[in-house]
Amino acid sequence: MKQEVKSVAGKEIEVVQNIFDENDRIALETKETLENLGVYVVNIMGAPGAGKTSSIISMIRNLRGEKVYVIEGDIESDIDTVKLKELGIDTIQINTKGACHLDAPIIQNSLQELTIDKPGILFIENIGNLVCPAEFQIGEHIKMLICSAAEGSDKPYKYPLAFEKADVILLTKCDLKEFVDFDDEFFLKGIRGLNKSVPVFEVNAKNGQGFQQVATWLKNRIS
Amino acid sequence: MHEYPITEQIVKISSEKAKENNARRITRITLVVGEYSGFIGESIQMYFDIISKGTLCEGAVLEIENIKAKWRCPNCNINYSRRPLSFACPECGQDGEPTSIGKEFYVKNIEVET
């Protein structure tokens, strides 16, 4: 059947402009501002309940001597922030009211509430989600992916972008491996198919195992 | 939710380009959306109709070119689509590497009335 073609005196104009440009520009601004203050920014990504907050706490315990700041992204609560503040850590809370990731403008705004008086490390806990946080730069120096053994060894194959973009991966809840038939070889093969050089640390936030190595790796990146 | 601010960007980029070209209105916007860009054409369309109201984009047709992700095998020098739970090259069976094909997310062109 012939379709009716509406004739429009249209003129085609080439654009070819990346839709992330504006976000990335703001992210770069944030990164430069923080860099000038001597702050190294770690964007922490992972599924809900993967162990992001527990990993932040365990890293801080092993980063003695470093000043640490935390920004907690959460869809609506502030339990993680309360927990961190009780430990004496400078933390601010962002509630995204339903949004599934943090973006550069959100972080730029929230930084006005954070008093930065010393060089150090800023951990930003992204929203629990393995998809969108990987696409948005927020001003970070590195992306850290927290993946728990309990989530299963097929995650690199199902969420390839997060694994490809990660600068460092923590396989957490290693104490649970034996209960969930975790397949180390399959997991690592998936990571290597996406990211040839990313370091993978096996950790357990229940007893702190492996976090000393993570802290040493981080310190080497900063100095 | 996720597509809202991104759709605002699409309207902004397109409107600015149209203004530069003294266009009266935009009749079509072509978007290139890679499989791993994380964005869904239908959701963008939904927000587009709301956000474009009162702008040069109002009433424009949103045309979406979807691009499937490709892996690359350095041994065989080919690009290929991956199979589920694998990154293996269909020729030699070794794991290839990801490419930028499938991560596109940009406004390709607009059609305007002047």
Ligand SMILES: Nc1nc2c(ncn2[C@@H]2O[C@H](COP(=O)(O)OP(=O)(O)O)[C@@H](O)[C@H]2O)c(=O)[nH]1
């Ligand atoms: N067994 C075990 N449980 C953990 C570990 N790390 C975190 N958890 C538990 O997993 C749950 C979610 O942890 P949390 O750090 O809040 O995850 P988040 O949502 O990613 O921030 C909590 O009940 C933690 O006690 C771990 O290494 N081993």
Ligand SMILES: [Mg+2]
């Ligand atoms: Mg948390």
Ligand SMILES: [Zn+2]
């Ligand atoms: Zn091959």
